[in-house]
Amino acid sequence: MNEQHTTTFPKWPAFHPDSLRDVIEPLKSGEVNYWTGNKGREFEDAFAKWCGSEFAISCSSGTSALHTIISAMDIGPGDEIIVPSYSFIASSYAVLQAGAIPIFCDVSADHTINPDKIEALVTKRTRAIIVVHLYGVVCDMRPIMEIAERYQIKVIEDAAQCIGGQYYNQKVGTLGHAAAFSFCQSKHFTTGGEGGMITTNDENLAWECRSFRDHGFDVKHKLALLEMEEKEKYIHHRVGYNYRMTEIQSIIGLNELKRFDDWNLLNRRKNAFIYRECLSQCQYIESLPLDTPDRQNAYWLFPIVFDQSFDEQRTESVYKKLVEKGIPVTKVLWPEAYREKAYTDLIGFGKANFPFHSSEYTDPQSVQYDNQICPMAYSLSKRTLNLHLHPTWNAEHIEKCASTLLGVLAEIHGDNHGK
Template sequence: MKTIPFFPYSDLFTRDEEALSKVMLDVCRRGAYILQKECREFDAHLAEYMGVKHAFGVANGTDAIIIGLKAVGIGPGDEVILPSHTYIATAASVHLVGAIPVLAECGEDHMLDAADVEQRITSRTKAIMPVQINGRTCNMDALQAVADKHGLMIIEDAAQGLGSKFKGRSAGTFGKFGTISFYPAKLLGCFGDGGAIVTNDDEVAAQIALLKDHGRNEEGRVVAWGYNSRLDNMQAAVLDYKLKHFDVDIARRRAVAARYQEGLEGVPELNLPPGPKSNSDHFDVYQNYEIEADRRDELRSYLEGKGIKTIIQWAGTPVHQFNELGFTVELPKTDAFFKRCMMLPMNVVISDDEVDYIVDSIRSFYLEKP
């Protein structure tokens, strides 16, 4: 029986093993492990790719949000509005700087709902944090209008958004700062943990530079309390190599999404993500291909029997359902979404034949009697 993994982790290395081995051996032979030229070069190339003034590699995507929040002065008593449809790290980062995560609904496109955000603003609200999820950028015009109306800053969790755009502008570049994750399964993945913070604000950049490396300035003197959150130089070298080919990977993801769209758009039991050409304002890069499905759990079991691995993101738990963390807010739209959502295999090494097999299997499931 054919087996299609949800994400083929080993292929991150084996599909380009010879070139990646050379990159890593070069780092090791030079003993270039911490904050060497690869880190500087990757920061510069990432900033250029995203069209921002400053980019800083850090240890992981969660650190990126925490450091960004500290750099813009968000702290105890401040409220930050963010979607419940996100990974716990987004809300945890707000909590860990002493601020209060305020959870909001997602809209029909599964992104943060600007109208719902506005209803949750209080006198303590300091920022809105859209999450550029699944390789799509939110409608930033709508969110910026709310922020401007109420005098709030925009900050972005673009962990899953690198390469995606709204009206030609890159995810992560709309607010005071944006963050990226380089976790292996992300759009640009390294061989461990990694993240980045980007900003166009010189003052914010100066604070990030201090905070990510023990509060040390360019002369090496400690002038502030900081973190040990440096992007590993080996990972920077790998990421810099991969960034050179990143547009090819994005094109493949969009081609896979188009093939799913063509094969599944006529199935009434499904709600698909927007297709690659559905809206000229959005350039989606499909970190994930997340659908809504009738009889979701039965469909997943059926696909498992066909050798097709699927997942429900974050084990099917949006942030507001973590009652142990003190959340009591009711978000019926998000609840309804999580009863139907699931992810199909989406990566750059999946073949057209495998996509067609997944499509045919899904169509067969719904043609059978319940």
Template sequence: MAVKYPVSRPWLAGQELAYVTETINDGWISSQGPYVRRFEEEFARYNGIAHGVACSSGTTALTLALRALGVGPGDEVVVPEFTMIATAWAVTYTGATPVFVDCGDDLNIDVSRIEEKITSRTKVIMPVHIYGRRCDMDAVMNLAYEYNLRVVEDSAEAHGVRPVADIACYSLFANKIITSGEGGICLTDDPRLAEQMAHLRAMAFTKDHSFLHKKLAYNFRMTSMQAAVALAQTERLDEILAARREIEKRYDAGLADIPQITLMPARDVLWMYDLRAERREELREFLAAEGIETRLFFKPMSRQPGYFDPRWPSLNASRFSEDGFYLPTYTGLTEDDQAYIVGRVRAFYEAN
């Protein structure tokens, strides 16, 4: 059956078309267009942060953040074992080494196990707010202060979670809470870090644009067309978060009494509705036949070919990845849509 309920679908119900049309009509479609600065300012203001630096993706946002903090070969960055691989790749792109820490029951990095991984080469702790659950940032920041480390928040899945780290990085991919299709943004209160990230994203051009490049940099720029969409999305972020909160509540209510389903801890903001299930693969095949798309949990970093560690089966991250998945979670999902999805989950277990 064709997919009727995808895992994610962008919700473009605001000024997206109007802003993009204005951008095209004005001819300002590159990164020099005014919408880039407008988006940066509005997203930073929404989060109570001084500076925003828009870029081409969440992965490039993390890379810019690490580079701006001086991370490079010989350094180590503490990274969650349970995360999307882009978190680890950003570290590898700088030439540094990701050092993995297992997750707790909420899937976030187990902060109590970070200290044992800190060495003389550790430079940054990079927690991730998994599926919209806020990591214990007070504990992370206290640990960073004790060991004189910097902190980068991977907030790719957590728009609406207030940042507290040196730099917070967001993804604007089409499946995120808000989107620009492709894109990302870094937030910081430090003007020097903001300036450095902006410098690095634009090929490290000098102010006179003399084509003399004094350091290795990137073309990680966001276009004005993307920023126009991102700005329109940001303007409705409170509305989007509220709608998604209702989606979470309806799933919780509909699935809580199914014995074969294990609900996950509450989320601070809803990116994806994650859960654990007995006979997961059979359930997913059944749902797919009913037009309902699902997606697996992240694979542990130590199971990835580029970071393989034979000890991975003993990790919590491995245990959760064996039976975890998530259901369709997008802002336009209606109560009737969810009733159908929950009903199909019930039908599977009642018949089996």
């Protein structure tokens, strides 16, 4: 039987009050499309300025942002991209969507791609490395950028879970050659359920991203035509998709960005500090996310890794007891993507299952996913749970989660040492 709970956890997302007013205007005017209003370009400019990048290109999702970057880099059939096995499926699916092959790399104990494991995976087909700042934990970027420079390959940041993270005082999203952010329902903030953003300092890449996102339009030419209030029949210069963001999404994004540093990210970091204060001495916890002089995390979630005595069954027991006690908690998220059916059974596009079975473009050795294992990702998959720390929460909510977890650990071990 469930216990009685006195703590109510505020839900997330919670929208800026101004958005409830501001989204009415495009509904009244009918200017709801990216090209009929001006809020889309305003949001892009504001995000670029906030991030410290030269250019920002809004998209319909974080997944479409990744797909756009990869395709704009002219990566496709015959190419390979190194990706961490421990990430949401979109990080590797975007590679397949471009016709390339994902090569899975193991992670470090902090849940992010292990720089020491990357170089052994580089082949003549390798065109890029995707780094994922998982859970809001910032990757160790310097050794990764050194590898990329050595082999003349690109680095793409998947920053979907790390808005506001910093590496040596430089914001995530400006550390590689391009980055993809997500504004999905559960992320640091959402632009109304879905949304994404690309950042880059490469002007040519930015134009290619704008084109791919917009049916392959020659966007620079299209902007010039808009200035002259003219149109041409044929201005599609490449294959592309419709990945544009709407005006209403952009309005919501602008309002969330205004309060991000001083409220959203500030509260997440305060809450992370409280978790560390409460949990750092627990003998059953092996690691917690930490800020260091070189890396300041953005804390989408707060991943907790239990010690080596934990297996999948014991971690599951902790999870169930926390849920029973009304604590918001999430299991380990996507540690071994190569175990997905699409990879084990090589189910690609069409009857040919492209690109997995392409004799022309794909190395058969690269797609033997059913034999793959990433040892650290596998170990973390059995010992990790995620506590929440939304900016709408305060110290009472965080302390409630932490004290309940310590109580559950003590209960499972039959002692008081969990506390």
